[in-house]
Amino acid sequence: MGRKRLQDAVDGRPTVHTVAARAGVSIASASRVLNGLGGSAETVRRVREAAAAVGYVPNAIARSLQSQRTGLIALAVEDIGNPVYVAMMRAIEAVVAESGHQLLVHATGGNVAGETALLRRLAHRYVDGMIISPIRVTEAHVAALTASPVPVVVVGQLPEDVPVDNVRADSRTGVALAVDHLVAAGRTRIGFVNGPLDTVPGAARDAGFRAAMARHGLAVEPAMVEVGDFQYAAGRAAAQRLLARAEPDAIVCANDLIAVGALHALLVTGRRVPEDVALVGMDDTELAQMSFPQISSVSLGSAERGKLAARLLLDRIADGTLVPRREHVAPSLVVRTSSGGVQ
Amino acid sequence: MGRKRLQDAVDGRPTVHTVAARAGVSIASASRVLNGLGGSAETVRRVREAAAAVGYVPNAIARSLQSQRTGLIALAVEDIGNPVYVAMMRAIEAVVAESGHQLLVHATGGNVAGETALLRRLAHRYVDGMIISPIRVTEAHVAALTASPVPVVVVGQLPEDVPVDNVRADSRTGVALAVDHLVAAGRTRIGFVNGPLDTVPGAARDAGFRAAMARHGLAVEPAMVEVGDFQYAAGRAAAQRLLARAEPDAIVCANDLIAVGALHALLVTGRRVPEDVALVGMDDTELAQMSFPQISSVSLGSAERGKLAARLLLDRIADGTLVPRREHVAPSLVVRTSSGGVQ
DNA sequence: AACTCATCTGTAAACGTTTCCAAGGAGCCT
DNA sequence: AGGCTCCTTGGAAACGTTTACAGATGAGTT
Incomplete structure (x- = not known):
């Protein structure tokens, strides 16, 4: 022996x-x-x-066991097919690659059980940290978040008292930018196609829309508001429902997938964009540029948010005693043809 | 002690x-x-x-060290922004999740050095296996492939004598389907916008186009063929060049990103699709359905290929002595508005 | 009652790496 | 020449888990 x-x-x-x-x-x-x-x-x-x-x-595993680090960083997003997350992922990838980390991508499908299971699985320490962008935030999320033994950064809104690094967009203001732009262009009958109201972005965008409309003294007719989910097909269907019962001269969409769906619904019913109806999307993804006409879109700085989130995470991995930070990224409007901008 | x-x-x-x-x-x-x-x-x-x-x-790491398995499977694709890879990824995810594996996604950017570095990194055994879809296959790829200590499945063409599990599409035949369809619809001046000829898919699609045209007794005028890369912007630019010097009544595109770019080029120059110019893309991604008009596209069975690749990989992980297998997925044409199909 | 056999348990080794520690040796200064 | 520091080296432990093996215990069989 x-x-x-x-x-x-x-x-x-x-x-x-x-x-x-x-x-x-x-x-x-x-x-x-x-x-x-x-x-x-x-x-x-x-x-x-x-x-x-x-x-x-x-051997990477043996090294990991010794060093207590895997060199892996997880990114959990709802829908890997949504270009906004692709842009965020690319930005994150660029930052974490510099420090020798690799990115592990999870598609959560946006369901609470899956997301919290994912957070709990962090206890196995198979990654050095996680960036998660939940579209719903529940008690279970918060509990799993605070119990996690590895650093987590949340991209999105979070209750004030949760001591977790956090990067936020301001989609409320983002919607306001869209409404202001449309009003300035002389549009008054402004429709809104949103995602589910029980999601954090859905609720924020709804509030933002109503506040902006009120600020301009415009009424929000129920017939002018529709809800689907944040996907293309649902957005198209929601826009079709809206157009069947109302005659907007502009439509604001809660993201670009919805906007592309709405564009389809507009064109297929013979409406001209932007002459008859102006259209503004949100997230400023590649899709907005790839459509014809190109779609104006509110950028929520997805790449910037990704970059910041990655930095927060790397900083925390390096020093776990840091006080939790909260970063904000301001929205901006990119005007394209669909709302009367130049091609 | x-x-x-x-x-x-x-x-x-x-x-x-x-x-x-x-x-x-x-x-x-x-x-x-x-x-x-x-x-x-x-x-x-x-x-x-x-x-x-x-x-x-x-602790997942300690367990991995003991079991000599990480529970991770890597997927290496050129461009995570291309919906065709998203579809493939989803299919792979579904299969590997069943066996308790997680997917680690690498975006290679399609460069040879990066891909071979990735393959060599497999020697660290940080994953249990890899699915890679290289768009170029070099000596270096083959060397790294055969030297890998962990199983690798290649999605795409591969020299006959490389003993590696392999899933193939038939994009040659795929292009032929597109050409046949356009010819049957009475189109004769058929243009072609391809990706780089030094890539495996680019070369196959070029050969397929020329063979199909010849079969119909149609000449391939150099002015009717353009090359960019497999991205939207390059596709749009290539189509613009083509349209500036030729008057096709149909255009075949080597993938959907190019097709969306070509659609843009067509519409912006006042051409009607499909009345003036019919358009067919390839890969049958979500983009083809999201465009207006919707774009006919040749499906190369990306989801199916992903599923098969995942199965091959899992089988090989379970039993490394298996003889390498080669699976083929047949293409099919999905006709939509852009080539005269019904909406 | 003696035996076989199955079941349960603990010790220790193994996975492959990094790192603490003590010891050895060389060089330098006084 | 002696004492000092500095560099290099190897043994051994550590990371946290699974598992081969052997001993112990109990039940069942003859």
């Missing part, structure tokens, strides 16, 4: 033991050389040579 | 040692109970109770 192991791993792949044995040094010395931590010239040479000869590659 | 450890992990989180100590049993018994492997009724009760009391959650 206690026999020193000079063998390869069971599957025949070289380990640090293999390298050390071949170089005639201890595994401690081999490990140090391989990590660039000193060693005599001769030792370095021998270890390097041995490692190259056997094709040694350190 | 040799002192038995009865402590929590350094960060205070409970380990199996904590649970065992609290239950008054050995870590072996605790582990067995926690994994549902026997134990007396009394032991089971005590361990379960202790685990619940301290909130024990097994």
Whole structure:
């Protein structure tokens, strides 16, 4: 017993033991050389040579167990098909890659059970941290969030007293930008196609729409407001319902997928955009640029939010004692053809 | 020395040692109970109770080190923004989730160095397997592929003699379907907007287009063929170049992003689709349905290919001695408004 | 009552890495 | 020459889990 192991791993792949044995040094010395931590010239040479000869590659799992870090960062979003999340993901990827992390993407489907299960699974510590963008925030979320042993950054609204790093857009103001723009262009019969009201963005956008309309002294007729979910098909159906019973001269949509659906509904019923009906989307995704006519859209700074979230997370991973921070990203309106801007 | 450890992990989180100590049993018994492997009724009760009391959650990394599996499967695609890969990803996700795996998505940007680096990184064994869809296949790819210690499935063409599980679409035939359809509809001046010819799909689609045209006795005028990359902006620019010097009555596009760009180019120059110019895309993504008019598109079965690739990979992970398999997915044409189909 | 057999339990090793610690040796200064 | 520091080295422990093995216990069989 206690026999020193000079063998390869069971599957025949070289380990640090293999390298050390071949170089005639201890595994401690081999490990140090391989990590660039000193060693005599001769030792370095021998270890390097041995490692190259056997094709040694350190095992990521064993390293993780020792270092207590996996090098993985999770991103949990509702719908990976929504370009707004793709843009956010790209921005996050760019930041975390710099620190040598890789991104693990979860599509939650927006359901509460799945999201909280995901948060609880963090207890297994299979990632070093998580960025999550829940569209609903429940008690269960908050509980799982605060219980998480690994850092979590939330992109989206969060109750004030939850001590978690947080990046927020201001979609209330974002909707106001859209309404202001349309009113300035002389539109008065402004429709609104929203996502579910029991989601955080849905509620915020509804409130923003009503507040902005009120500020301009415009009434919000129930016939002019429709709700679907945040997808294309539902947006198109919702817009069709709206158009069947009302005659808006402008429509604000709660995101670009809905806006593209609404555009479809408008064009298919023979309406001209923007001459008959102006259209404004939200999130300023690639979709808005790819449509014809191109769709004006309120940017909520998805890339910027992603970047900030990634920075917050990396900072917290580096120092867990930081006081939770809250970042805000201001919305801006990108005017395109669909609301009368130039092509 | 040799002192038995009865402590929590350094960060205070409970380990199996904590649970065992609290239950008054050995870590072996605790582990067995926690994994549902026997134990007396009394032991089971005590361990379960202790685990619940301290909130024990097994550490995924330690488990991975022992089991030599991470539970992670990597998917490497060129462009995470392309809906075709989103569809594929969803299909893969659905399959691998059943076996308890999680998906790790890499966006390679389609560059050879990045892809081969990714393949070489597999040597670290940070995932149990990888599905990769390279748009170029070089010597370096093949070398890295065959040297990989973990299973890899390639989605896309691959030299015949490379012993790797492989799922293929037939984009040659796919283009032929598009051409046949347009010819049957009476179109004769058929343009083609392709991706780079030095990519595998680009080359196949070019060959397919020329073969199909020849079969119908139609000449391929150089002025009627344009090349960009597989993105929207390049597709739009390429279509604009084509339209500036030729007057096609139909355009075939090498993917849907290009098709949406071409649609834009057509509409912005006042051409009617499909009356003046018919349009057919490829990949049958959501984009094709979301455009107005909706775009006919050749489905290359991206979801199906994803599903098959995932199955091949899981099978190989379960049994590494399997002989490499090759699956084929047949293309099909989905006719929509842009080529004269009904709305 | 002695035996077999199954079931349960604890010890210890294993997975592959990093790192603490003590010891050895070389060089430098006084 | 002696004492000091600095560098290098190897042994061993640690990360947290699973599991092979052997011993113990109990039930069942003859």
